[in-house]
Amino acid sequence: MSHGPLMLDIAGFELTQLEREMLLHPVAGGVILFSRNFQSPQQIKTLVSEIxxxxxxxxLIAVDQEGGRVQRFREGFSRLPPAAWFGELNKQNSKKAKSIAQKIGWLMAAELRSVGVDFSFAPVLDLGFGKSSVIGDRAFDRKPLVVAELAHAWMMGVHEAGMAAVGKHFPGHGWVSGDSHCxxxxxxxxxxxxxxxxxxPFQRMIDYGMEAIMPAHVIYDHIDPKLAGFSKYWLQDVLRKQLNFQGVIFSDDLTMAAAEEAGGYAQRAHAALNAGCDMVLVCNNSAGASEVLEALGxxxxxAAQMRLIRMHGRKAQHREVLHMDxxxxxxxxxxxxxxxxxSLNLDL
Incomplete structure (x- = not known):
């Protein structure tokens, strides 16, 4: 059975019988985990192993484990700093900031791999314009080259731990003030x-070997009337052809308010896949996920299935061994x- 084009979520700490049936559907290809699925490192490892x-x-099993405000697994995992912390370090000592970013990228990925999670939806490559509350300190910096270099260092650590990287939110969510969730x-x-x-930053990270990208639920109205994640212009003309990206394109969550402009869940999934996404996410709405399973039968x-194989995690260490590293x-x-x-009053 190959990877289907749908990534969905589950309700709690354990799989229900209905969830098992949904995950066995040929259209299913992955699971995204949330804080509600996490009780302890051992519990999440058991759940991941069952899936x-x-x-x-x-x-494929993924989670949002960026650091700062966006970190789904906390108790028993290291508390990761937000991306902006590395940007502030960079203003004091660029070489040290990149070294620390690489080490923390490795830490994030190694801890997730120790419980079997394949990848995190990170890093954020949006620019910190100071306009978007939903991005905020999730951005490394305002300057594109600083974002690219810090993200590259972070990704080097992630790769060392056996994990792929997912850059988001293409072509950039940092300028708009609105929250696409709402x-x-x-x-x-x-x-x-x-x-x-x-x-x-996206071009640089593609050149550095980033495996996957997630587009923004944003309309760039002077360029294309469709959301970037539903736009052949952004995903095929720009991302695939102009930037020569050969990796996986994940849609952002199709249950977010911004995605409603594409219609019902089946219409949203078809629109995203037709635009060029390889896998679509439907979270926090089991009825919507069921609709997509049926619609994409x-x-x-x-080609998408071959790309998705690259997202499987590699070389996981047991937590006990990891903690001795x-x-x-x-x-x-x-x-x-x-x-x-x-606040970065550090002696660097």
Whole structure:
């Protein structure tokens, strides 16, 4: 059974019989976990193992474990700093900031791999314009080259731990003030402005070998009337052809308010896949996920299935072994610096 084009979620700490049946559907391809699914490292490892054991190849399992405000697993996991913390470090000591970003990227990925999670939806490559509350300190910096270099260092650590990286939110969510979870943000800038700034981190990270990208639920109305995630222009003309991206394109969550402009759940899924997404996310709405499972029963994209294979995690260490690794101890000590001085009054 190959990877289907739908990533969905589950309700609690354990799978229900209905959820098992949904995950065995050929259209299912992955599971995204949330805080409600997490009770302890051992519990999440058991849950992940059960999900992976349902079928072959195993379903992909992902989580949002960026750090700062967006970290789904906390108790028993290191408290990760937000991306902006690395940007502030960079202003004081660029070389040290990149070294720390690489170590923390490794820590994030190694801890997730120790419980079997395949990848995190990170890093955020949006620019910190100071306009978007939903992005805020999730952005590394305002400057495109700084974002690219810090994200690259972070990704190097992630790769060392056996995990793929997912850059978001293409072509850039940092300029708009609206939260696409709750409304439809519209970016009124011209293409040249976006190309010169927002796209630069994505281009650099593609060149550095980033495996996956998630588009923004944003309309760039001077460029294309459709949301970026439903736009052939953004996903095929720009991302695939102009930027030469050969990796996986994940849709953002199709239950977000901004996605409603594409219609019902079946229409949203078809629109995203037809635009160029390889896998679509439907979260926090089991009825919507069921609708997509039914609607995509005859969908088949061998190229997407081949790309998705790259997202499986590799070389996981048991938690006990991981905690004896000198890199883990060093990274945890760096985390302690953040705990003590989140405002960055550090002696660098």
């Amino acid at each position: 992976h054991g349902l079928r072959e190849p195993p379903l 409304e439809l943000p519209i970016d009124h800038r011209r293409l040249g402005d976006i190309m010169m700034e927002d796209l630069l 005859d969908y088949n994209n061998p 000198p890199r883990w101890r060093e990274s945890v000590e760096l985390i302690a610096l953040y705990e003590e001085s989140p």
